[in-house]
Amino acid sequence: MFTALLLALQLGTPPVYDRVILGGRVMDPASKLDGLRNIGLQGGRIAVITTQALQGRDTVDARGLVVAPGFIDLHAHGQTAETYRFYALDGVTTALELEVGTADVAAWYRERSAGEQINYGVSIGHIKVRMVVMHDSGTWMPVSDGAYRAASPAQIAEIAKRIEVGLREGAVDIGAGFPYTPAATRAEVLAVFRVAAKTKTPIHVHITPGVAGLKEALALAGETGAPLHVVHINSAGLAETPAMLAMISNARAHGRDVTTEAYPYDAGMTEIQSATIQDVYRNAPDERLAELEWPRTGERLNRESFERYSRIGGPVVIHTNTEQMVAVAITSPLTVIASDAYWQGDTGHPRTTGTFARVLGRYVREAQANVGAQHAAPLRNMHSLSLMHSLSLMDAIRKMTLMPAQRLEARVPAMRQKGRLRVGADADITIFDPATVIDRSTYREPSLAPVGIQHVIVNGVSVVANGQAVEGVTPGRAVRGEAPR
Numbered sequence: 479m480f481t482a483l484l485l486a487l488q489l490g491t492p493p494v495y496d497r498v499i500l501g502g503r504v505m506d507p508a509s510k511l512d513g514l515r516n517i518g519l520q521g522g523r524i525a526v527i528t529t530q531a532l533q534g535r536d537t538v539d540a541r542g543l544v545v546a547p548g549f550i551d552l553h554a555h556g557q558t559a560e561t562y563r564f565y566a567l568d569g570v571t572t573a574l575e576l577e578v579g580t581a582d583v584a585a586w587y588r589e590r591s592a593g594e595q596i597n598y599g600v601s602i603g604h605i606k607v608r609m610v611v612m613h614d615s616g617t618w619m620p621v622s623d624g625a626y627r628a629a630s631p632a633q634i635a636e637i638a639k640r641i642e643v644g645l646r647e648g649a650v651d652i653g654a655g656f657p658y659t660p661a662a663t664r665a666e667v668l669a670v671f672r673v674a675a676k677t678k679t680p681i682h683v684h685i686t687p688g689v690a691g692l693k694e695a696l697a698l699a700g701e702t703g704a705p706l707h708v709v710h711i712n713s714a715g716l717a718e719t720p721a722m723l724a725m726i727s728n729a730r731a732h733g734r735d736v737t738t739e740a741y742p743y744d745a746g747m748t749e750i751q752s753a754t755i756q757d758v759y760r761n762a763p764d765e766r767l768a769e770l771e772w773p774r775t776g777e778r779l780n781r782e783s784f785e786r787y788s789r790i791g792g793p794v795v796i797h798t799n800t801e802q803m804v805a806v807a808i809t810s811p812l813t814v815i816a817s818d819a820y821w822q823g824d825t826g827h828p829r830t831t832g833t834f835a836r837v838l839g840r841y842v843r844e845a846q847a848n849v850g851a852q853h854a855a856p857l858r859n860m861h862s863l864s865l866m867h868s869l870s871l872m873d874a875i876r877k878m879t880l881m882p883a884q885r886l887e888a889r890v891p892a893m894r895q896k897g898r899l900r901v902g903a904d905a906d907i908t909i910f911d912p913a914t915v916i917d918r919s920t921y922r923e924p925s926l927a928p929v930g931i932q933h934v935i936v937n938g939v940s941v942v943a944n945g946q947a948v949e950g951v952t953p954g955r956a957v958r959g960e961a962p963r
C-alpha cells in the first residue's frame with residue numbers, strides 16, 4: 479500500500495489515501511504539534527500529516543474539532559463487546575485490564591481472536607493466579623482461600639511460576655491487588671515482585687490504602703528493583719493523596735521507576751463480597767456503612783441491608799473521597815488517566831462510560847473557565863483548591879495517550895506506535911469537540927454515552943462516527959507483551 483503511494487508520488491500524480499481527516503486542530507503531545515493539519519491514512523497507519531490539501535477515498539471533516547491520538551486506558555475491567563463499545567464512545571481506542579488481569583493469558587487472547595471493536599490486552603494477575611492455586615470458590619474476585627488462607631512455600635513457588643508462564647504467553651504486564659488477597663504474606667508478594675524485576679515488567683498494584691500502603695509497595699519495588707505502577711491513587715489515597723503524590727515524585731527524583739494513575743470520580747465501586755469491602759465494613763457501625771450505596775436502588779446501606787446484599791453479591795458504590803482530592807489527583811503531572819472501568823451484568827460505575835470525556839469537559843474546559851473567573855474576581859473562590867488547579871488540553875491529552883503508551887512500551891513494542899500522531903504510527907485517532915465534550919453517566923444511570931466525542935478510529939477504521947457507535951466493525955487487535963528472554 480505504501481508502494482502504491484510512492485509510485486504515485488514518483489509519477490507526480492497526487493496520491494489518494496484510504497481516508498483523510500481534514501481541517502482539524504491536530505494535537506500531539508510527543509511532538510507538541512498543535513495546529514490545523516490534514517491527515518492521510520493508509521493501511522491502518524498514519525501516512526501523512528500536512529497543511530497541504532489531501533485526497534482520500536473517504537473523508538472525515540474535522541473542522542472545529544481536536545484530532546488527538548486515540549485514548550489508551552490502562553485499567554479497564556470490562557473486556558466484553560458491550561464494554562468495548564462503551565469505551566469507544568468515550569474516545570478509547572485501546573483498553574487494557576492490567577490490575578485484576580487473568581490467570582490464563584493464552585485463553586484470554588484466544589477468546590477475543592475473532593476481533594473486537596477496539597484494541598485490547600491483559601496482565602497476568604496475582605489475584606487471579608492465587609484464586610486458581612488456592613482453589614478459591616469466587617467467580618470474579620477471591621471470596622474464600624484465595625483471599626484468606628496463607629500459601630505454603632510450594633504454593634508460593636507455583637504462583638510465581640504461573641506468573642512467569644503468563645508473561646511468556648504475552649501478558650502486557652503483572653497485576654496485583656493487596657486488599658483483595660489479605661492472606662498473601664510479604665514472602666509471597668516479594669516472590670511476585672522478583673518475577674517483575676527479573677523480567678523488567680511493570681507490576682500494576684492496587685496497594686493497601688494510604689501512605690503506609692504506598693510505603694509497603696515502594697519498599698517491595700525498592701528491594702527487588704521491580705518497575706511499579708500504583709493504580710487509582712485517588713481511591714488509594716483519599717485525604718492522603720497529596721502526600722502520596724509527593725512520595726511518588728520523590729521516588730522518581732531518585733531514579734526509581736514508579737508511575738501512577740487516577741480516575742475523575744469521588745466515589746469508587748467494587749464487589750460487595752470481596753475482601754476489600756468485607757474486611758472494612760463487616761463490623762462497621764451504621765455511620766460507616768452509610769458510605770456504601772447499592773447502585774440498583776440508590777439506597778445507603780445499614781447493618782441489615784449490608785448483610786442482605788453481601789449474601790446476594792454485586793457491585794457497591796463507596797463514597798469516601800472528596801472532589802478536592804480528585805482534582806489534585808487528576809491535575810497532577812504524575813497521573814495517567816485510567817478509568818478503572820467496572821461493569822457487571824447490567825450495571826456498573828459511570829467511570830466505565832464517562833472517564834475521558836469527563837476529564838476533558840470538567841477538568842480542562844470547566845476548570846479553565848473557573849480559573850478565568852477567579853482571575854477576574856480574585857477575592858472570590860480562593861478557598862477552593864480544586865479551582866486553583868486546571869489542566870491544559872495538551873496535558874490532558876498527554877495523560878490519556880503518550881503517558882500510558884510510554885509506561886508500557888519497554889515490554890510491549892506495539893505501544894511505540896500508539897499514543898502519538900506521526901507518520902508510521904497506528905491510525906488510532908480520537909476526534910472531539912473541545913467546546914462541548916462532557917460525560918453524562920451517573921451512579922444511577924451509568925450506561926449513558928458522553929457527548930462531544932465525534933469520531934473514533936481504530937487501525938484506520940471508524941468505530942464511532944458523528945458521535946454514534948458504528949456497529950459490526952472489529953478493527954481492534956491484541957496488544958501483547960514480548961516474551962521475556
Ligand SMILES: [Zn+2]
Pocket residue numbers: 577655684709710818
Ligand atoms: Zn483497584
